[in-house]
Amino acid sequence: MTSKAQINEVGLFVGGSNYIGDIGPEYYINPNNIMGGVIYKWNLNPRIALRGTFTLTNVSSDDADATNIARYNRGMRFTNSIKELALGVEFNYFEYNLDDYRKTHTPYLLVEFAAFNYNVVSRETAPYQYEYESKTAYAIPFGIGYKTKLVYDFAIALEIRARYTFEDDIDYNNNEINSLRFGNPDSNDWYILTGISLVYSFGRPPCYANPN
Template sequence: MRILIALFFLFVFGQMKAQTYEIGIFAGGANNIGDVGRTNYILPSGVAFGGIAKWNISKRYSWRGTVIYGNFTADDSKSNMSSRQQRNYKLDNSILETSIGLEFNFVDFNLHQLGPAFTPYLYTGITYFRYGYYYFDAAQLQDFGQKDGGFAIPMTVGFKKRLSQFFILGGEIGARYTFTDNLDASNPEESNFEEFRFGNILSDDWYVFSGITLTYTFGRKPCQDCFE
């Protein structure tokens, strides 16, 4: 029995050593999609930055984790809707998220062969985020003095290119569908705040992080690539 357990751990360790890992940074911008501010889907109004890590389990699939902080400004005066311009609400908010999931490459992305490597990719998974909790009263932003949190579904499309044996440059746009309607302070959940709700209360908010990634690769070359 001890021999079987030892062989099992040797196998697992060997498989982990045969994978390639990435660690790096994300930098870009953030914007919201909701009931306050512009109606553009991709138009950063604040900065976003964070860290990213990947475990490349094959040429097509990678497990991925990120931690990203971003802030955005929702400003009715910059909207192309006259009703929002007349209302003239403005909100600054910040988001801190952590996300894990699966990244899929459209073509084989071999990190171990010389020569150029380029592929578009998709990413999705599960995200947990924290944000500032506010509401509007008589057109003035009011602070609950607390943070709120929730889950979101990330929907990311991007591309990446190997710059060298160890560095990969990418660019991506990732929309997060949240399960809250109060990123823009339009729908506080407390029952006694019903009078302060406005906008489409049947549609939850989105936020978008768009930017570039730069990752450093490390780990041993998988055996199936030894003779390629």
């Protein structure tokens, strides 16, 4: 008799997002907007899974919430929307297999590559009046999580994903427009996704099996 691990996982995740940059507070984990999306995983073996996610969220920040007195006195704020597609690898600290009661939970490390779409200011049409355009950029995401079996073929996970972007304009910073020239030009923006996922596992690999 053999026990075969399930190879596919599909599900939903919900939680919060926050931005780290030149506006507002500088807390690394401070969810202040709702985020959500879908997730798919393909388990190569009990230790490694390939995964893809699609995420929708807003990011926003306000100098009124800053602990830095210079930011507080400046009084800037912004809101932007983000659509993100990410592909990556999940490394389980312990072997993970919902069909084996000894292996139904584990912490994990996540490394990804992400493309995200957001809005930037294209030009100033009048004092403090702007036109916007869509922009696609890239981020190097990494994260940590903990997952455990919930019931039957369902599992739940708590996860924190950090996105280091190669951009400094998620907050509409624009060095070509005087009213939007602010902050540190040598420091790019981040956004953080914190939440829980619920996934359903199905399918069995043709070759992978654990003998008794």
